[in-house]
Amino acid sequence: MKVEYLIGIVPPVDYLKRIKHFQNKWARQSSIEPHITVKAQGGLTPDLQWLEQVKQVCKEAKPFQVDLGKPDEFGDHSLHLSVNSDGLVQLHQRLVHEISPSDDLIKQYFELDAFVPHLTLGKMQNCVELLNGQNEQKLQQLKKIADEELTPYPVFNVNFIRIYELNFETYRCEKFEDISLGQ
Numbered sequence: 001m002k003v004e005y006l007i008g009i010v011p012p013v014d015y016l017k018r019i020k021h022f023q024n025k026w027a028r029q030s031s032i033e034p035h036i037t038v039k040a041q042g043g044l045t046p047d048l049q050w051l052e053q054v055k056q057v058c059k060e061a062k063p064f065q066v067d068l069g070k071p072d073e074f075g076d077h078s079l080h081l082s083v084n085s086d087g088l089v090q091l092h093q094r095l096v097h098e099i100s101p102s103d104d105l106i107k108q109y110f111e112l113d114a115f116v117p118h119l120t121l122g123k124m125q126n127c128v129e130l131l132n133g134q135n136e137q138k139l140q141q142l143k144k145i146a147d148e149e150l151t152p153y154p155v156f157n158v159n160f161i162r163i164y165e166l167n168f169e170t171y172r173c174e175k176f177e178d179i180s181l182g183q
Contacts, residue, residue, distance in 0.1 A: 002167075003065040004168070009035060010162050011119065015154050018149070035164070036088065039054075042101035042106060043096075043102075059093050062181065068119065071145065071146040079143060094122075
């Protein structure tokens with residue numbers, strides 16, 4: 001069974017519902033809860049040897065704020081909400097340094113200097129056909145709709161991280177464990 005893990009931050013429940021509502025209207029069902037990635041899969045191996053390192057980093061980390069912002073895109077294939085948070089960037093860097101994935105994995109998963117905090121709303125190949133035009137035009141339409149439907153953008157406190165388990169046999173991504181910050 002092929003399993004991978006990733007670490008994320010879940011937005012507040014009320015805003016999470018708004019994001020899911022937006023996604024249900026404009027994108028095919030996703031198998032993953034909307035989240036802000038803190039640490040991608042690189043180095044988070046099925047043997048779970050990294051888990052104690054993550055818990056130690058979280059124990060030493062203080063809760064912090066996240067500021068969600070306007071929709072943006074990665075190329076013409078992915079729409080996301082921008083994220084501003086020094087605390088998130090610091091936690092990301094500490095986790096990557098502690099887990100120590102290879103340079104190739106850091107590059108593959110856009111970590112450290114290439115890390116761009118974001119909350120994915122949808123990938124263009126999963127967007128419904130109600131939008132007209134090529135991917136770039138569809139993306140601009142979706143960006144405008146997202147800005148209308150998802151404002152005001154919240155600022156919220158982060159007190160825990162969520163580890164997700166990605167199971168490639170069942171194509172499911174589920175909560176594995178929540179870990180509190182500063183405890």
